[in-house]
Amino acid sequence: MDVIQGGVLHTVFLIVRREFLTRARSRFFIIGTILLMALMAGYVVVQAVFISKAVTTVNVGFTGSAQALAQPLSQAARSATLKVDTSTWPSVDDGLRQVRSGKLDALVSGDPGAPDVAVMNDLNPTVTATLDALVKQVVLTRALSTAGVQPGPIESKVLGAGINLQVLDPNAKVRTEREVVGVFVAILLYVALLMYGQIVAAGVVEEKANRIIEILLSTVRPRQLLFGKVIGIGLLGVVQLVLVGTVAVIAVLKTGVVSVPSIEVVSALGGLLWFALGFVFFALIFAAGGSMVSRQEDLGSVTAPISMLLVGTYLAYFWVVSNPTNPAAIAVSLLPPFAPVLMPARMATGDAAAWQVGVAIVLMLAAIVGTNWLAARIYVNSVLRVGTRVRWSQAWRGAD
Amino acid sequence: MRRGRILGAVTATGLELHGVSKSYGSLVAVRGLDMAVRPGEVYGFVGSNGAGKTTTMRIVLGTLFADHGAVLWDGAPIRFEVRRRIGYMPEERGLYPKMRVGEQLVYLAQLHGATEAAASSAVDRWLTKFGLKDRARDEVQKLSHGNQQRVQLAAALAFEPLMLVLDEPFAGLDPEAVDSMSVVLHDQAEAGIPVLFSSHQLELVERICDRVGIIQKGRLIAGGTIDELRSHGPRQLWVDAPAAPHGWTDALVGARQVRVDGSRVLLELDPGADDQAILRAAMATGPVREFGRNLPSLLDIFREAMTESAAAAAS
Numbered sequence: 157m158d159v160i161q162g163g164v165l166h167t168v169f170l171i172v173r174r175e176f177l178t179r180a181r182s183r184f185f186i187i188g189t190i191l192l193m194a195l196m197a198g199y200v201v202v203q204a205v206f207i208s209k210a211v212t213t214v215n216v217g218f219t220g221s222a223q224a225l226a227q228p229l230s231q232a233a234r235s236a237t238l239k240v241d242t243s244t245w246p247s248v249d250d251g252l253r254q255v256r257s258g259k260l261d262a263l264v265s266g267d268p269g270a271p272d273v274a275v276m277n278d279l280n281p282t283v284t285a286t287l288d289a290l291v292k293q294v295v296l297t298r299a300l301s302t303a304g305v306q307p308g309p310i311e312s313k314v315l316g317a318g319i320n321l322q323v324l325d326p327n328a329k330v331r332t333e334r335e336v337v338g339v340f341v342a343i344l345l346y347v348a349l350l351m352y353g354q355i356v357a358a359g360v361v362e363e364k365a366n367r368i369i370e371i372l373l374s375t376v377r378p379r380q381l382l383f384g385k386v387i388g389i390g391l392l393g394v395v396q397l398v399l400v401g402t403v404a405v406i407a408v409l410k411t412g413v414v415s416v417p418s419i420e421v422v423s424a425l426g427g428l429l430w431f432a433l434g435f436v437f438f439a440l441i442f443a444a445g446g447s448m449v450s451r452q453e454d455l456g457s458v459t460a461p462i463s464m465l466l467v468g469t470y471l472a473y474f475w476v477v478s479n480p481t482n483p484a485a486i487a488v489s490l491l492p493p494f495a496p497v498l499m500p501a502r503m504a505t506g507d508a509a510a511w512q513v514g515v516a517i518v519l520m521l522a523a524i525v526g527t528n529w530l531a532a533r534i535y536v537n538s539v540l541r542v543g544t545r546v547r548w549s550q551a552w553r554g555a556d
Numbered sequence: 557m558r559r560g561r562i563l564g565a566v567t568a569t570g571l572e573l574h575g576v577s578k579s580y581g582s583l584v585a586v587r588g589l590d591m592a593v594r595p596g597e598v599y600g601f602v603g604s605n606g607a608g609k610t611t612t613m614r615i616v617l618g619t620l621f622a623d624h625g626a627v628l629w630d631g632a633p634i635r636f637e638v639r640r641r642i643g644y645m646p647e648e649r650g651l652y653p654k655m656r657v658g659e660q661l662v663y664l665a666q667l668h669g670a671t672e673a674a675a676s677s678a679v680d681r682w683l684t685k686f687g688l689k690d691r692a693r694d695e696v697q698k699l700s701h702g703n704q705q706r707v708q709l710a711a712a713l714a715f716e717p718l719m720l721v722l723d724e725p726f727a728g729l730d731p732e733a734v735d736s737m738s739v740v741l742h743d744q745a746e747a748g749i750p751v752l753f754s755s756h757q758l759e760l761v762e763r764i765c766d767r768v769g770i771i772q773k774g775r776l777i778a779g780g781t782i783d784e785l786r787s788h789g790p791r792q793l794w795v796d797a798p799a800a801p802h803g804w805t806d807a808l809v810g811a812r813q814v815r816v817d818g819s820r821v822l823l824e825l826d827p828g829a830d831d832q833a834i835l836r837a838a839m840a841t842g843p844v845r846e847f848g849r850n851l852p853s854l855l856d857i858f859r860e861a862m863t864e865s866a867a868a869a870a871s
Contacts, residue, residue: 170666178655367650371711374617375640375668540619542648 171384434496643712658692799842
C-alpha cells in the first residue's frame with residue numbers, strides 16, 4: 157500500500173520535526189533569540205569598553221624651560237595602563253586656565269631643576285613619582301657638572317641600576333581572561349539547561365493537559381514520543397546556542413577582548429558538546445517529572461527539585477574554579493549531574509586535563525543510559541494518568 | 557484485501573474481543589467482555605457512566621492493557637501496525653490548540669502512517685467536506701466548539717483508517733452536526749470499515765446502529781441487532797377497542813394488561829399465546845381501531861436489561 161509508511165525512525169523524525177518547527181516559528185523563540193544575540197554582542201562590547209578604559213591618559217602641559225621635561229616624562233611614565241599626553245603653552249596663565257577647565261591634569265612651569273606643578277587637587281601618583289625622579293636627575297646632572305665630574309658614565313651607571321623583576325606566571329593575564337570565559341560558559345549552560353529542560357516538561361504537560369496524548373499514544377509508542385520531544389527541543393536549544401555563540405565569537409574577534417581567540421573556539425565547541433550531553437540527561441528527568449502532573453499549574457511542584465539540582469551545579473562552579481587543583485573539586489567536576497556545567501567551564505579555563513574530559517564524558521553517557529531507563533519507565537507509567545499528581549509508587553510500578 | 561481466518565465455520569473479520577477483563581485495584585472496570593464489530597457495521601456501545609465503555613475502547617487501542625482476554629483483528633491477535641491505523645476520537649477531545657488546523661491534521665495522519673502527500677490530499681478532502689477549507693491555516697483554538705469537533709473527527713479519518721473507534725462522538729453536537737456525523741459514520745461503514753462508537757443518546761444509537769451492545773458494570777448484558785434485542789423481551793400488543801367494557805382483558809387467556817392509555821391497553825403475552833384469539837376477543841366488544849405489536853424503544857430495552865441484570869445480581 158503506497159499510502160502507508162512509517163518505521164520507528166520515521167515516526168520519531170515526524171515528532172522531532174513538529175517539536176522543533178512549531179517552537180522555532182513561535183514569536184517567543186524568534187524574539188528571544190534576537191534579544192539574546194543582542195545581549196551577547198552588547199556584553200562583549202561593554203567588556204571591550206571597560207578594557208580600553210583601563211588605560212589612563214594624563215594630560216600634562218608645559219611652559220617655558222620646563223618643556224625640557226616633556227619628552228622624558230611621556231617616555232618614562234608610559235606603561236600598559238598609563239599614557240601621558242604632553243602639550244606646551246605660551247604662558248603660565250594660559251596653562252593654568254586649561255588646568256582649571258579640566259583639559260589639563262597638570263601644568264609644569266619654571267626651572268626644570270625645581271619646577272612648579274599646578275594641579276586641580278591631585279596628580280596621578282606614577283606621573284608625580286616619574287616627574288620627581290626626572291627633576292632629581294636634572295639636579296644631580298647639574299651638581300656633577302658643577303663639581304667638574306663628567307656626568308655621562310655616572311648617569312649610565314645609575315640608569316642601569318634597578319630591580320630584577322621575576323615573573324612567576326606569564327599567563328596570569330590569559331588566566332583571568334579564561335576565567336571570565338569560564339564563568340560565562342557556566343552561566344550560559346546553566347541557563348540553557350534550565351530553560352530547555354523546563355520547555356520539555358511544559359511540552360509533556362501540554363499534551364496531557366489538552367488530552368491529545370490519548371490520540372498520540374493510540375498511534376505512537378510512548379518512548380517514540382518522549383525521544384522525539386527531547387531531540388526536537390534539544391535541537392532548538394543547539395540552534396539557539398550556535399546563533400548566540402557565533403555572535404559572541406564574532407564580537408570577541410572584532411573587539412579583541414580576549415587576547416587568545418582560540419580559547420573562545422574551544423569553549424564554544426566544548427559548550428555545545430556538554431549542552432548536548434547535559435540536555436539529554438536533564439530533559440529526560442524533566443520529561444518524567446512533567447508526565448506526573450496534568451496541569452501546567454502543578455508543574456512547579458515536580459520540576460522544582462530538578463531545577464534545584466541545576467542551581468547546585470552552577471553554585472558548585474565557583475568552588476571548583478577557585479580550587480582548580482583540589483582533588484575533591486576535580487572529582488565533582490567529573491560526575492553527573494555536575495559535569496555538564498563544570499566540565500565545559502573548566503575546559504574554558506584550561507584546568508581540565510584531556511583524561512578528565514574523557515572520564516567525564518564516559519560517566520555522563522553512562523548516566524544518560526540509566527536516566528533513560530528510569531525516566532522512560534516513569535513517563536510510560538504516568539503519561540496517560542490524568543487527574544491528580546501521579547504517585548511515585550504508581551510511576552514506578554505502573555500498577556494501580 | 558482483507559485477511560480472514562476461518563474460526564470454525566465463520567470467517568472472523570473485523571474486531572473481536574474475547575473474555576477481556578480489566579481492574580483498577582479493587583474496582584473491576586471490565587469483566588469477561590465478548591464482542592465483535594464486523595466490517596461494514598456500525599456498532600453502538602451503550603451504558604451508563606463508568607460502565608466500562610471507555611476502558612474497553614482504550615484496550616482496543618492499546619493505550620491500556622487488559623488483565624485477561626484477547627483482542628483480535630481479522631482473527632489474529634491485534635498488532636501495533638493495525639492499532640496505529642485505527643481512527644480514534646477520545647471522549648476528552650484533544651488537539652494542539654496553538655497548531656494550525658491543516659498542519660495538525662497532516663501531522664496526525666502521518667503519525668498514523670500516511671505519507672505526506674496522501675495525508676495532505678485526505679486532509680484537504682475532509683476539510684472541504686466539513687466546510688472548513690478556508691480555516692486550514694487558523695490555529696485550532698480560534699475555531700468554534702462545533703468546528704473543533706469536526707476537526708477532531710477529521711483527525712480520525714484523514715489516514716484511511718482500518719477501523720473507527722469513537723467515544724461519545726455526538727456529545728455536544730447540534731442537531732445539524734449530529735446528522736452530518738451520522739452520514740459520515742454510515743459512509744465509512746459502507747466502505748467496509750468497522751465502526752464502533754459509544755453514546756448516551758439512545759434514540760440516536762437506535763437510529764444509526766446496525767448492532768448494539770449494552771454494557772453495565774463492565775459486563776455486556778445484552779447485544780445484537782435492535783430487532784434481536786426487541787425480540788428478546790415478552791411480546792406486547794397495543795389494542796384500542798373503545799367500546800369495550802372496563803376489565804374486558806381479564807377474561808383473556810395467556811395475556812395480561814400492563815398499561816392503560818385512554819381507551820388503549822397494552823397487553824403482555826405469555827410465550828405461545830395466540831394473538832389472533834385476542835384480536836377476536838377484542839372485536840367481539842365492538843370496533844377495533846388499533847391492533848399492533850409494541851416495539852420497545854432502545855431505552856425500554858436498556859431499562860429492561862438493567863433491571864434484569866440487577867435482579868440476576870441480587871439473586
